[in-house]
Amino acid sequence: MDMKLSKTFSPIVALLVNLLIAFVAYNISRIEFILENLSYFSEHLSFSYLLRMFGGGYMFDRSAIVYSNALYIVLMLLPFWQKENAVYHKLCKWVFVVVNSISLVVNLCDSVYFPYTLRRTTTSVFREFRNETNLGDVFWGEFLVHWYLVLLAIVVIWGMWKLYYMPKTNVKEFTKRSEKLRFAGVQLLALVICVPLGVGACRGGLETGVRPITINNANQYVDRPTDCAIVLNTPFALMRTIGKDVFTVPSYFKSEQEAAKIFTPIHKLTPTGPFRHKNVVVLIVESFGREYIGGLNKMYFGGKYKGYTPNVDKLIEKSAVWYYSFCNGRKSIDGMPSVLCGIPMFKEPFVLTPASMNNYTSMAGLLSKEGYSTAFFHGANRGSMGFLAFANKTGFQQYYGRQDYDADPRFGKGKDDDFDGHWGIWDEPFLQYWCTKIGEMKQPFMTTCFTVSSHTPYIIPEKYKKVYPEEGIVMHKCIRYTDMAIGKFFEKASKQPWFKNTIFVMTSDHTNLSDHQQYQTDIGGFCSPIIIYDPSQELVKPGMRNGIAQQIDILPTVLSILNYNKPFLSFGCDLMTTPNDDTYAVNYLNGIYQYVKHGYTMQFDGNKVIGMYKLTDLLMKHNLVGKVKEQVQMETELKAIIYQYMYRMVHDKLLAK
Template identity: 25%
Template sequence: MKKKLLYSFVMVFTLCMGLMLMLRIIFWTFNRRFFPAANLKEKMSVFMAGSRFDASSVALILLPCLLLYTIYLVTANKRWLQLMLLLLKVLLFVLISLSLFDTGYYAFSFQRSSIEMLQFTADSLRVFKTAPLAYAGLFAMALVLVVGVHFLLRRFTARLKVSTAFPVKHTLLFLPVFLFLFICIRGWNARPLSPLSVSLYTNANYSSIVTNTLQTFLYSAFKSPGNNWGNPKQFYPFDTVTKTVPFVQQLPAIEEKKYNVVLFIMESVSRAYLEKGDPQKASTPFLDTLMSNSLVCTNAYANGSMSVNGIQAVLSGIPALYDYNIDNSPYYLNFTRAMPAVFKERGYGTYFYYGAGKDHFGLEKLTRRFGVDHYISEEAYGNKAEHNGYWGINDSAFFRFTVEQVAKQPQPFFTTVFNISTHYPYVIPEKYRSVFPKGNTAAAQSVSFLDRALQLFFEEAKKSSWYNNTLFVFTADHWNKEDPTLKADGSGIYQIPLFIYKPDGSLKQTITGVTDQLSIFPTLMHLTGYTHKFNSFGSSVLNLQPERQWTVAVKQWPGLLLFTTTDTELYFDVTNDKISRVKFNAGTPVDTTATLKTARSFIQYYDYLFRNNKLADTNHLPH
């Protein structure tokens, strides 16, 4: 009897491990474009490390089942056995569902599931109705796996029935099994196994492949307060850090010019969509004309991969590296002094227009934290007939409403406009679907529709008195990671448009140095002649020094950062303080000493500012 029970346990454990392996293969295959190409040795390393994490998750599933089975053995009450089998099936079916959900949703979130992600998936429910068609393959795989697991479990657990109750002392025979499961869950190391442990086993670039959905979800639910970077970082003396990566800024004394500012944050618009000569370029005649008379940054990058990341970077000059944004981090009570707040100090009205629902993705809370007084959303528009069925009011209709409202705003004003029509699934009004060419990417038509909506906005704006005294800034929240037809790799996938237009054409020039979303804040302070201190990790593109030509983005949560310079991509594992990977843009190795110093200085400074609530302090000193 004991051999039968041991056989059943081994077979169920093996089945679960095999299931986890299949889910990992599906995940990697489906999302391979987001990870570096791996040779055979690296693949073996990833799968070996993954099996260690899988064993932990399988043990978490089997432990409560084993407890129920122990009760069954000492009572011989078949209801306990039925409950155990039901729990096991439910847990495995939920695991399959969540893992395959992660597989499809990874292109949107760039990480495995977590408690924090529930907020954003809740705001995406409408778009899920496209899932059965868009992800039919994953639904089919889920069905096959559920049916397969059901029949195999029935076969492997058939020997678990007993006719008489076991003496309680005989259940001590399960102690080695419980010990085995405990070791699987925790590991042998001094610190328990967690998603932070990936780099102990393999390259951190593959963190999302090595970990699994159950583990990341539970870790996010039960992790202790604090950030994911471990102990405070201390690489260099504080004065070295502040010189290497300035945060407190004060621009040269120049005449203050209180231009109005209209900042367009274009949803999921990659640089390739607007880049002349790029085969992935969309048809955008209006934006092409505008860019030909603008200050254009040809080498600009996003600092994150989600809208909330990008909007924090643009409005505050501080990237979101611990979590989705500061409101979702352990430091949500920290003070900030973001760009809208500085403009408000200068007498500007501050506005944020977004055609989605109130506080969609938490953006109302975030923008109000940053100093926005007026958040105008779908509810203010009031006409549901223009809703695109997924995210909110289509761009053409909402921009028409926006320009009407802007004309009523007292000057000077700082107004941000965030569009929705270029978000997956790229739905545009039916009357426009035959007007714009389909292009070479999935999003091309929606980008052309955005171009037309902007043209109509400007045609109306030109009739207003505020137009000629306004700076128009264009950027994106992030690159279009949801578009599988978009070809890019490495830091290239983070490239976004960034240009500033002034109606008199006086800003026309080209900036080729490395810039990013963080640069917008100091650049606008520069253009409007603000000479007091403010805080930002960016640098004005009008005064871009060689040593400031770098950008940072989260490559993999919780602690793999990508630092990009003109010649290098450096992947830094913050948790374990080591370089994970280096890629040389020209293919020829260069000295990475300066880039590594920049990376470590930035990490130390960023960590210090958050831990000590110094984000708004322009005179901070170390403790």
């Protein structure tokens, strides 16, 4: 090829070389992602499995790179010889480096966020945190802890800048009309060829019948849903969830009536007597996973594992708890509708979807119609996490947050001394405030408190730093502090006149950092406590029960205890009357539905069962798909649950008629 012809093709060669650099940057961030979260993957990784996931990752990287570099590609291939100059190509270089630096940083940041969600971040994160004013503090805290990621980003960005390949063309070299036309023609042809290739890259292929790839497609390259995070990249997850309809009704059944023969979320309880006007107190403890609680791990570790919750362990001895218990989501905003409304998280957090505008209610809304006074407490700023809007929507009559605590002369004294500097009021003083305010509510009452301290950036009050030193992982000292706060709450509550006329429920919103592999599996990441405490022991007998419990069971269970006699909606079951073998749990992770029942965890991708594991297979090593007689029944039941969920979301049928 002569010199002039090579210069004609130079922008095309430069484009291909630079896009290859982008692929390298994506794979560097993927390797970092694995290393940052190695404890979640190391048990089952092999070289061949990594090759398969990296091969799948190429398809998603290709899509993200073409999407994000579309402007750069067009700029490089514009069929105008006049653009071939140093200034223009310096501009192209800046576009390339800036765009791909942002993609790199987003991927690196998500490697830190992954342990909280077990999935790649989608656009729902912007709605989730839109009311927060403290994200800068959290970001800088993580920035300091993960300084090595900052260093890695600097090195990779510097590498992209230094390795960037500049085209070897100059406008002055095109002296003949034929040379100009040839250059323009080659560039135009390349641009025309790039259009279908780019569309194919974005869609995942150009074959007939191929639908644009989504996050769910990552499951074809992995053995378990959690590993989808390795195959995917965060820019793709963000771009593919912009403005997308979340809920569609599947074709499992011809009608809702047909699905209802197998499963219906409409409950019509059979009371054993008149309505009991018992008070109801629900404590949702931030990130308080079952892993940390010694009293709920005796079946796994015997007496060797003491846990970090001596006060909650004492509460468990007096309460009803379940051998297996789960949360229905991985975020705080998943926990609220699950615990209080009986609505699990499928696909995206319910309160961040258009379906949140549907008509629905909660335990507070139902009980307020029975004459209850209701109040929601959250130690953060008003509006944080959208909890104030949620409380108003679902029937809470009062809301108390950080500002209300500070304004109370008995506690905040008009100051902000008990603010943790990041999220809200420390758990110890805020739970004392909650207990005091409960005593001012008219009985019967229903109240919920959502704590804040056991959360990133994993700090505790200065006066407790020597009492609860660093141990294990950074979360443990926070768990010990919050456990102490819970112990003091129940100590104070036990002296109140309303105490024995109250049903207490305690759970977590979701799980958090883990240092035990059995809690890092697909189902282990959803292990949360479900604790129901009746101080009178007349309605709820203490003890470990052999069934399965989940957050969405709390609403029907509490209403059953109260002898509630009106229809209501919940996707869970009444744990008081449902036989142990009929209890179940459902959750959703990276495009896979998980259904726990009959001693198994079934994984369903929306079309077929892809996994079947015994609950006693704690590390989920033995896939028994096709070998378990209960599989067909469980698949049918799960399809009915999914159908009912989607149908009712789409058609605004979240209230019992």
